[in-house]
Amino acid sequence: xxxxxxxxxxxxxSQLSLMDVMYISVTVPKMLMDQVRGVKNISVPECGIQMxxxxxxxxxxxxxxxxxxxxxxxxxxxxxxxPVLMNHRICFILASGCWFLGSVDGFMLTxxxxxxxxxxxxxxxxxxxxxxxxxxxxxxxxxxIETLMYLCCVLMILIPVTVISSSYSFILLTIHRxxxxxxxxxxxxxxxxxxxxxxxxxxxxxxTYMIPSSYHTPEKDMVVSFFYTILTPVxxxxxxxxxxxxxxxxxxxxxxxxxxxQETVK
Numbered sequence: 001x002x003x004x005x006x007x008x009x010x011x012x013x014s015q016l017s018l019m020d021v022m023y024i025s026v027t028v029p030k031m032l033m034d035q036v037r038g039v040k041n042i043s044v045p046e047c048g049i050q051m052x053x054x055x056x057x058x059x060x061x062x063x064x065x066x067x068x069x070x071x072x073x074x075x076x077x078x079x080x081x082x083p084v085l086m087n088h089r090i091c092f093i094l095a096s097g098c099w100f101l102g103s104v105d106g107f108m109l110t111x112x113x114x115x116x117x118x119x120x121x122x123x124x125x126x127x128x129x130x131x132x133x134x135x136x137x138x139x140x141x142x143x144x145i146e147t148l149m150y151l152c153c154v155l156m157i158l159i160p161v162t163v164i165s166s167s168y169s170f171i172l173l174t175i176h177r178x179x180x181x182x183x184x185x186x187x188x189x190x191x192x193x194x195x196x197x198x199x200x201x202x203x204x205x206x207x208t209y210m211i212p213s214s215y216h217t218p219e220k221d222m223v224v225s226f227f228y229t230i231l232t233p234v235x236x237x238x239x240x241x242x243x244x245x246x247x248x249x250x251x252x253x254x255x256x257x258x259x260x261x262q263e264t265v266k
Contacts, residue, residue: 048129
């Protein structure tokens with residue numbers, strides 16, 4: 001195994017990869033099966049499970065991106081104390097906290113959304129059971145859950161955004177004071193990868209859950225949802241891994257060992 005990859009940064013990247021794989025698995029297989037079979041339906045329990053999982057994974061990723069920003073702040077602004085301040089135990093606690101807070105989001109919004117009475121058409125104008133799409137089917141007043149959803153998302157987005165913006169403010173100040181050009185380049189490369197993911201993911205989530213429903217159309221909602229449920233999780237490994245010398249170096253090493261092994265077997 002590569003020693004360079006056994007660091008807090010790569011521990012968090014592995015957690016992000018796990019979330020992304022699970023996130024895609026919640027929506028894409030069902031969507032592809034429906035396309036192949038030509039049957040586009042979903043049972044109420046399946047819809048509830050799908051909703052709970054994507055809310056939990058999405059919420060967890062919000063907080064994980066904040067934990068990753070905090071990790072970069074510690075690495076760049078406190079390099080000498082970094083191994084102590086970000087030891088295995090602290091990393092595990094942070095990651096567990098992200099998963100827990102994400103599940104709170106799922107447990108809070110799913111039961112309320114799924115118990116709303118639906119009258120008339122049960123057709124969802126969407127490719128998966130997203131909360132706003134389900135609420136549009138309800139014949140009762142949804143203003144209360146819309147307010148709850150807004151407040152929930154304000155907390156789910158405001159807390160991580162505060163951590164991320166504070167971390168990067170300190171990081172930019174530290175980079176500005178650096179005398180080493182190589183050090184500046186390395187810090188910018190790491191941070192730009194993370195900021196790209198943050199802008200893509202949070203931008204789509206803010207549109208979906210915080211902008212009033214009067215500004216939404218089914219077509220716009222599907223495009224934005226595709227962006228943060230499929231496109232961003234697919235882009236994350238490319239943005240993080242293949243722009244990183246340690247990961248590409250480890251990948252090349254693994255591939256070269258594999259090819260040598262195959263030659264030996266022959």
